[in-house]
Amino acid sequence: MTVARTWAVALSGLEAGMVAVEADLSNQTPGFSIIGLGDRALGEAAQRVHNACANSGLPLPRRRVTVNLSPASLPKHGSSFDVGIAIAALATETPMDSARVAATLHVGELALDGRLRPVAGVLPAVNAAARAGIRRVVVPHGNRDEAALVDGVDVLGATTLAEVAAWHGVDVGVPECDPLPVQASAGAPPARPELADVIGQREAVEALVVAAAGGHNMLMCGPPGAGKTMLARRLPGILPELDDAAALAVACVRSLSGHAVTEISRTPPFEAPHHSASTAALVGGGSRVIRPGAIARASDGVLFLDEAGEFTAHALDALRQPLETGEMRIDRAGSTAVFPARVQLVLATNPCPCGSHGIRGGECVCPPAAVRRYLGRLSGPLRDRMDVELTLARVTTVDAPGGPPPVSTAAARARVLAARRRAAERLAGTPFRRNADVTGAWLRNGPCAPAPVVRRPLDAALQRGALTLRGYDRVLRVAWSVADLDGASQLGPHHIGRALYLKKGIAA
Template identity: 75%
Template sequence: MTVARTWSVALVGVDGERVEVEADLSKQTPEFKIIGLPDKALGEAVQRVHNACANSGLPLPRRRLTVNLSPASLPKHGSGFDVAIAIASLATEVPMDAASVASTVHLGELGLDGRLRPIPGILPAVVAAERAGHRRVVVPHANRAEAELVAGVEVLGAVNLAQVAAWHGATVEVPDVEPVGAGADEPAAPEDLDLADVIGQREAVEALVTAAAGGHHLLMCGPPGAGKTMLARRLPGILPELDDRAALTAASIRSLSGVPVTVLSRTPPFEAPHHTMSVAALVGGGSRVVRPGAIARATEGILFLDEAGEFQGSALDALRQPLESGTITIHRASATAQFPARFQLVLATNPCPCGDYGIRGGTCTCAPAAIRRYLGRLSGPLLDRMDIELTLARVSVAQAGARHDSTTTAIARSRVAEARERAARRLAITPWRLNAHLPGGWLRDGPGAPPAMVRRPLDAALNRGALTLRGYDRVLRVAWTLADLDGSPQLSADHIGRALFLKKGIAL
C-alpha cells in the first residue's frame, strides 16, 4: 500500500472537526514531510514519530513520505496528531488491516520511546468523532477513562505505539512498559458547606434561593465580615444536579483546561478567580492554542468574583457580552474559537476600599474620589445585567445570639428543585426551561405577560428612569421565579414589588 489513511480530530475551542490523515510513499529519496497547515508543535511530530517508530521495532520506510492533514485549510495545533501520523505512515509499507486503520480515530502524543502520552481535550475530541460517525478511537492509556464517558464508542487505551500497530494486524513484539501518566491525581472532592452556617442574614439567604431557582445573576455589596463569600460558596450546593448534556459540556471544558476527567460530575462547577487575574485569563486565549478562561470554565455553574471592586474595569466589562449571548468568542490571527458561557454570575464587593462607607458605626477613611473610582469599576451596563442587587449589613450581637430557624442546604435545594419543576412545566411548549433565559419580548407580550394593573409599579419605575428596558425584563424574570417559589401560576403585584426591591431596592 503506497497511500494509507486514518483519522484524528482538530479542536477549535470546544468544537472538534475530524481530520483525515493520509500518508503517501513515493520516491526513493529519504524525506518525511507534513503538510496541511500544521503549527510548530505539530511540525516537530516528524522527529517524534521517527524515533517512536524506530524504538518500537517499526522503522519507517526510507523513502519520501508525505503526510497530508485534510482539510488543508483548517489550522492544526499541538501534538495530538502524533499517533495518527505514525500509523498512517507505517501502513504505507507495514502489512496492516487497511479497513481497520481507515475506520479508527487516533489521538495522542508520542514519546521518543514509543509510549503514548496523555493530551488535553480528549473528551470533546471523542464527542466530535462520535458525532461524525466513528465508532472506535485509540487514545493514550491515561486518557482512557475520560474517553469512555462518551457512549457508543469503543475506546482502546494504548500504552505504546507497538500495541496500536498490533491492533491493526501488524506483526510486532509489544513490550511490557509502564503507561505514562497512570498515576494522575483525581480532582479534589467539593467541600461540604451547609447554608445553615449562615447566621443573621435571612433576607440574603432568601435572595440566594431566588437566584438559584431562576438562574439569576447576583450582586452582593456589604462590609467585610457580612457573609458575602460564605453565601456565594454555598450556592452550588442548592443548585440541582446537572443533566447529561450539561455535565458533558462542563467536563469537556475541564478536559480542554488540562484537568483530569474520570467521571461526569453532576455538581455545577464553581469558578472563583483572584482579582489580580488578567483579561485574557478571564476570557481565555493563548498565542498558539486557544484555551478556555474562567468564563468558559464556569459554564453550567457559577462564576464568583470576590472583591469585584478590585478587578480591572476592562476585565469586568468583558463579562457583558457573554452574559447576554451565553457564548464567548475569541478571535486570533490564526483561528476563531467559540466556547459556551452559560453561567450564573455572582459579584461580591465592599462599598469602598476600606469597607466602612455608609456602614452604621463604621468610620470610612477613603477619599471621595477613591470611593467613586472603586465603585466605578462596576460599570452601569454591567450592573444593568445583574438580576438581584443585595445590600448586606454586619450581623449584630442580638442576631448572632438569638435563636433562629436556619434554612439548611437540603431544604433550600428542595425548594429550588420544586420551583424549577414548576417553571419547566409552565414553559413546556417553549424552548426555555429557566426564567433567567426568557427573552424580553416573550415576557412583555407573550401568553404569560402580566396584565397592566400588575405591571403598574414596573411601568412607573421605567417611566421615571429608575429602570432601563433591560432592567425591566430582568425584574419580570425574577418576579416569575418568586411566583414559582410561592407555587403561584400567575404573577401578582406582590411578586413584581418584591422583584423590584431585589433589583433596585425600590419599595412599593
C-alpha cells in the same frame, strides 16, 4: 500498501472536526512532510514521529513520505495528531491490519523514546468520533479513563507507540493490549457546603434562593465578614443537577482546559478566579491553541468574582457580551472558537478599598474620590445585568434558641426544584429553560404578560429613569421567580414589589 489512512480530530473550542490522516509513499528523495494547514506544533511532528519510530524498533520507509491531513481547509493545532501520523506513515510499508487502522481514531503526543504523552481535549475528541460512527480509539494511558466516559467506544490506553503497532497486527515483541470495556460514569456528587451555616442573614439567604430559582445574576456589597463568600459558595448546592447534555459539555470544557476528567459530574460547576486574573483568564484566549476561560468552565453553573472591585474594569466589561448571548466567541487570525457561557454571575465587593464605608461603627479612611473610583470599576452596563443587588451588613446577633431554624441546603434546594418545575410548565413550547433566559418581548407581550395595573410600579420606575429597559425586563424575570417560589400562576403587585426590592433593596 502505498497509501494508508486513519483518523484524528481537530478541535476548535467545543467544535470537533474529523480529520483523515493519509500517508503516501513516492520514489523521490527520502523525506517526511506534513501538509494540511497545521500549526507549528504539527510542523514539528515530523521529527517527533521519526525519532519515536526509530527508538521503538519501527523504522519508517526509506522513501519519501507525504502525510496529508484532510480536509486541508480545516485549521489544525497541537501535538495530538502525532500518533495518527506515525501509524499512517508506518502502515504504508509495514504489514498492518488496514481495515483496523482505517476504522480507528488515534489521539496523543509522542515523546522521542516512543512513549505516548497525555493531551488536552480527549473527551470532546472521542465524543466527536463516536458521533461520526468510529468505535475504536487509541489514546495515551493517562487519558484512558477520560476517553472511557464515552459510551459505545472501545478504548486502548497505550503507553508506547510499540503497543499501538502491536494492536494493529505488527510483531514488535510486545503483547497486544485488550481494549478497555467502557461505560459512562456518573459518580456521586461531592459534599455540598451547608446553607444552614450562614447565620444572621435571612434576607440574603432568601435572595439567594430567588436567584437559584430563576438562574439570576447577583451582586452583593458589604464589609468583610458579612458572609458574601459563604453565600456564594453555597449557591451550587441548591441548584438542580445537570442534565446529560449539560454534564457532558461541562466535562468537555474541563478536558479542553487540561484538567483530568475521570467522571461525568452532575453537580453544577463553581469557578472563583482570583482578582488578579487577566481578561484572557476570564473569557479565554491564547495565541496558538485557544483555551476556555473561567466563564466557559463555569457554564451551566456559577462564576463567582470575589473582591470584584479589585478586578480590572476591562476584564469585568469583557463579561458583558457573553452574559447576554450565553456563549463566548474568540476570534483569531485563521480560527474561531466558541465556548458555552451560560453562567450565573455572582459578584461580591466591599463598599470601598478599606471596607468600612457607610458601615455603622466603622471608620472609613478612604477619600471620597477613592470610594467613587473603587465602585466605578463596576460599570453601569455591567450592574444593569445584575438581577439581584444586595447590600449586606455585618451580623450583630446570632439566632436565639427557640427561634426559627436556619434554612438548610436540602430545604432550599427542594423549593428551587419546585419553582423550576413551575417555570418549565409555564415555558413549555418555548426555547427558554429558566426565567433568566426569557426574552423581554415574551415577558411584556407573551401569553403570561402581567396586566398594566400590575406592572405600574415598573412603568413608573422606567419613566423616572430609575430603570433601563434591560433592567425593566430583568425585574420581570425576578418577579416570575418570586411567583414560582410562591406557587402563583400569575404575577401580582407584591411579586413586582419584591423583585424591585431585590434589585434596589437592602438586606441586613
